[in-house]
Amino acid sequence: xxxxRLEAFSDGVIAIIITIMVLELKAPQGSGFDALLPILxxxxxxxxxxxxxxxxxxxxxxxxxAAEHVSGAGLWANLHLLFWLxxxxxxxxxxxxxxxxxAPAALYGVVLLMAALAYFxxxxxxxxxxxxxxxxxxxxxxxxKGRISIVCYAVGIALSLWxxxxxxxxxxxxxxxxxxxxxxxxx
Amino acid sequence: xxxxRLEAFSDGVIAIIITIMVLELKAPQGSGFDALLPILxxxxxxxxxxxxxxxxxxxxxxxxxAAEHVSGAGLWANLHLLFWLxxxxxxxxxxxxxxxxxAPAALYGVVLLMAALAYFxxxxxxxxxxxxxxxxxxxxxxxxKGRISIVCYAVGIALSLWxxxxxxxxxxxxxxxxxxxxxxxxx
Amino acid sequence: xxxxRLEAFSDGVIAIIITIMVLELKAPQGSGFDALLPILxxxxxxxxxxxxxxxxxxxxxxxxxAAEHVSGAGLWANLHLLFWLxxxxxxxxxxxxxxxxxAPAALYGVVLLMAALAYFxxxxxxxxxxxxxxxxxxxxxxxxKGRISIVCYAVGIALSLWxxxxxxxxxxxxxxxxxxxxxxxxx
Amino acid sequence: xxxxRLEAFSDGVIAIIITIMVLELKAPQGSGFDALLPILxxxxxxxxxxxxxxxxxxxxxxxxxAAEHVSGAGLWANLHLLFWLxxxxxxxxxxxxxxxxxAPAALYGVVLLMAALAYFxxxxxxxxxxxxxxxxxxxxxxxxKGRISIVCYAVGIALSLWxxxxxxxxxxxxxxxxxxxxxxxxx
Numbered sequence: 001x002x003x004x005r006l007e008a009f010s011d012g013v014i015a016i017i018i019t020i021m022v023l024e025l026k027a028p029q030g031s032g033f034d035a036l037l038p039i040l041x042x043x044x045x046x047x048x049x050x051x052x053x054x055x056x057x058x059x060x061x062x063x064x065x066a067a068e069h070v071s072g073a074g075l076w077a078n079l080h081l082l083f084w085l086x087x088x089x090x091x092x093x094x095x096x097x098x099x100x101x102x103a104p105a106a107l108y109g110v111v112l113l114m115a116a117l118a119y120f121x122x123x124x125x126x127x128x129x130x131x132x133x134x135x136x137x138x139x140x141x142x143x144x145k146g147r148i149s150i151v152c153y154a155v156g157i158a159l160s161l162w163x164x165x166x167x168x169x170x171x172x173x174x175x176x177x178x179x180x181x182x183x184x185x186x187x
Numbered sequence: 188x189x190x191x192r193l194e195a196f197s198d199g200v201i202a203i204i205i206t207i208m209v210l211e212l213k214a215p216q217g218s219g220f221d222a223l224l225p226i227l228x229x230x231x232x233x234x235x236x237x238x239x240x241x242x243x244x245x246x247x248x249x250x251x252x253a254a255e256h257v258s259g260a261g262l263w264a265n266l267h268l269l270f271w272l273x274x275x276x277x278x279x280x281x282x283x284x285x286x287x288x289x290a291p292a293a294l295y296g297v298v299l300l301m302a303a304l305a306y307f308x309x310x311x312x313x314x315x316x317x318x319x320x321x322x323x324x325x326x327x328x329x330x331x332k333g334r335i336s337i338v339c340y341a342v343g344i345a346l347s348l349w350x351x352x353x354x355x356x357x358x359x360x361x362x363x364x365x366x367x368x369x370x371x372x373x374x
Numbered sequence: 375x376x377x378x379r380l381e382a383f384s385d386g387v388i389a390i391i392i393t394i395m396v397l398e399l400k401a402p403q404g405s406g407f408d409a410l411l412p413i414l415x416x417x418x419x420x421x422x423x424x425x426x427x428x429x430x431x432x433x434x435x436x437x438x439x440a441a442e443h444v445s446g447a448g449l450w451a452n453l454h455l456l457f458w459l460x461x462x463x464x465x466x467x468x469x470x471x472x473x474x475x476x477a478p479a480a481l482y483g484v485v486l487l488m489a490a491l492a493y494f495x496x497x498x499x500x501x502x503x504x505x506x507x508x509x510x511x512x513x514x515x516x517x518x519k520g521r522i523s524i525v526c527y528a529v530g531i532a533l534s535l536w537x538x539x540x541x542x543x544x545x546x547x548x549x550x551x552x553x554x555x556x557x558x559x560x561x
Numbered sequence: 562x563x564x565x566r567l568e569a570f571s572d573g574v575i576a577i578i579i580t581i582m583v584l585e586l587k588a589p590q591g592s593g594f595d596a597l598l599p600i601l602x603x604x605x606x607x608x609x610x611x612x613x614x615x616x617x618x619x620x621x622x623x624x625x626x627a628a629e630h631v632s633g634a635g636l637w638a639n640l641h642l643l644f645w646l647x648x649x650x651x652x653x654x655x656x657x658x659x660x661x662x663x664a665p666a667a668l669y670g671v672v673l674l675m676a677a678l679a680y681f682x683x684x685x686x687x688x689x690x691x692x693x694x695x696x697x698x699x700x701x702x703x704x705x706k707g708r709i710s711i712v713c714y715a716v717g718i719a720l721s722l723w724x725x726x727x728x729x730x731x732x733x734x735x736x737x738x739x740x741x742x743x744x745x746x747x748x
Contacts, residue, residue: 012202199389
């Protein structure tokens with residue numbers, strides 16, 4: 001089965017996830033510039049989550065561009081990825097209300113970790129569907145960045161219990177690492 | 188008439204339905220891990236509804252992939268299906284606020300039942316549009332799974348009046364039955 | 375310029391409009407079946423607005439299927455139509471809170487009237503873009519249904535000031551008239 | 562890489578941004594026509610923001626129609642544009658609650674300015690991706706309108722601190738300038 005409608009549906013879900021997060025950015029209380037200060041952390045976590053969803057859209061775009069076929073299992077692996085991505089607005093909202101607190105920072109990391117694992121599983125299934133000699137398999141390769149990310153999220157979750165800001169620093173660093181586009185797959 | 192734009196529009200509506208449900212997952216009251224406990228039932232019903240919407244997207248994808256033409260009646264049958272699916276966030280929200288209570292569990296079943304009937308009607312119309320010798324007609328066949336589901340939802344509605352958890356168990360079981368992809372149509 | 379992306383964007387906007395209206399269907403206060411009674415009018419107005427948005431999607435689909443080209447003016451005429459459709463959730467919400475009251479029933483009619491005029495303008499521009507001998511011009515013809523609707527909405531607005539339920543009866547009747555698919559264009 | 566999925570994703574995000582703004586149009590308090598008066602400013606700012614998002618969709622449509630290829634950097638430049646557009650509902654909501662006040666009018670201008678710069682950057686990258694002899698480079702030309710807009714937004718921000726209504730007048734004027742379709746690119 002072709003990947004056209006899978007891409008269209010994923011585009012729709014990812015577009016909605018990335019956009020509904022802005023609903024958390026409530027109009028400031030007050031009409032002066034100083035009223036913007038209290039919502040700065042909310043804005044920054046919006047930027048971080050926007051980047052993460054953007055990264056997933058970007059990588060998903062590259063991966064499915066290289067794939068030609070997708071099996072029924074691939075459709076479910078894709079829905080599984082979308083499920084974890086759909087929780088990002090929820091964990092972002094919790095973090096917004098509790099800056100530098102252990103539990104929300106840990107949960108944010110758990111959702112990132114689960115999304116990364118879901119992406120990894122989707123990649124494996126798509127490689128199986130398209131064969132080890134496919135363009136996708138060559139492009140995906142060892143997926144070193146993906147493996148590094150998974151380790152970083154796990155470390156971030158552990159560190160969040162000790163000091164939440166350390167975890168956030170790790171999440172931001174991983175996002176920056178991904179913004180540099182994935183040359184392997186792009187080629 | 189081709190099925191391209193019908194698929195695109197359905198993808199859009201289903202993508203929005205599956206995503207706006209996450210708006211019901213409000214940020215927990217409190218900043219500790221224990222604050223997550225009260226929203227666990229809400230999370231579980233989100234998982235169930237996400238699965239159901241995912242199942243419908245999956246089956247809809249398979250069915251329209253096999254179809255080549257769609258009549259004006261087919262367009263309306265599709266909108267009718269989308270109407271019942273659009274009520275899933277509403278019945279999920281009611282169930283979230285009343286765990287294991289008769290009426291919300293029954294209404295959830297009613298919406299599932301109506302969506303299943305709408306899907307059945309859409310299938311019949313598409314088979315009529317594409318002819319009894321079409322790929323679709325062969326793939327759709329007797330649609331045993333669909334008929335079993337309809338019976339299960341009816342039983343679930345009846346049981347919900349007696350014990351709501353029995354109904355939920357049935358709804359979960361039907362969802363699991365569907366996650367196993369429909370080999371008939373996929374071929 | 376082709377009509378592909380115009381259709382895709384319109385599908386997206388219409389899909390969102392039709393789905394966000396369900397957010398007005400708040401979970402009932404209470405856990406029994408009797409708690410559903412107070413939201414029955416809200417549900418019925420949801421059905422009516424869902425039908426109207428569905429009708430516009432359906433007709434839009436047929437009209438653009440027959441069109442081959444669209445000019446810059448056509449893009450703006452399409453956005454103008456989407457603007458009025460986007461107000462339907464707003465006027466539905468006002469009507470939900472005030473059943474059978476003059477002003478909300480009149481405003482609902484005004485938005486329907488403006489949407490119908492916007493659709494008429496879009497049709498004229500598309501016919502101009504595609505030429506008087508085009509498939510579209512033949513299919514669109516005199517657009518008798520469209521003209522009848524415009525008159526009905528105007529009558530409905532006038533009657534709403536006298537008795538709101540008369541206006542609603544007219545709006546429902548026009549919707550039913552449209553659900554019967556437009557054979558002229560479908561051919 | 563082709564531009565198909567980039568267009569589809571952008572369409573989805575822009576469609577959602579343009580539609581969720583209507584959620585700010587809350588049902589009026591009261592059931593008479595006079596209850597509409599207090600929400601008139603909210604309605605007018607909805608019209609302005611709808612026009613701006615519509616203008617961006619229109620120009621984006623024309624620009625990507627002329628482009629054939631897009632690099633990884635182009636994907637990020639596009640997400641960067643969508644980021645600033647996604648903030649329009651937020652700044653609109655703040656302006657809704659504080660008419661003719663300096664800070665909200667200034668922030669509205671800042672978001673318009675950043676979106677215009679992001680659009681300019683996207684244009685430069687797409688021209689680089691498609692070559693100086695491409696259809697796009699000829700169509701985009703010196704982008705005089707874009708440069709004028711950027712200057713106007715900067716002037717608007719400065720004036721907003723002195724008198725907010727002057728800034729709004731400038732923003733409205735720029736929108737009207739853009740509604741006249743861009744003949745250079747359309748050809």
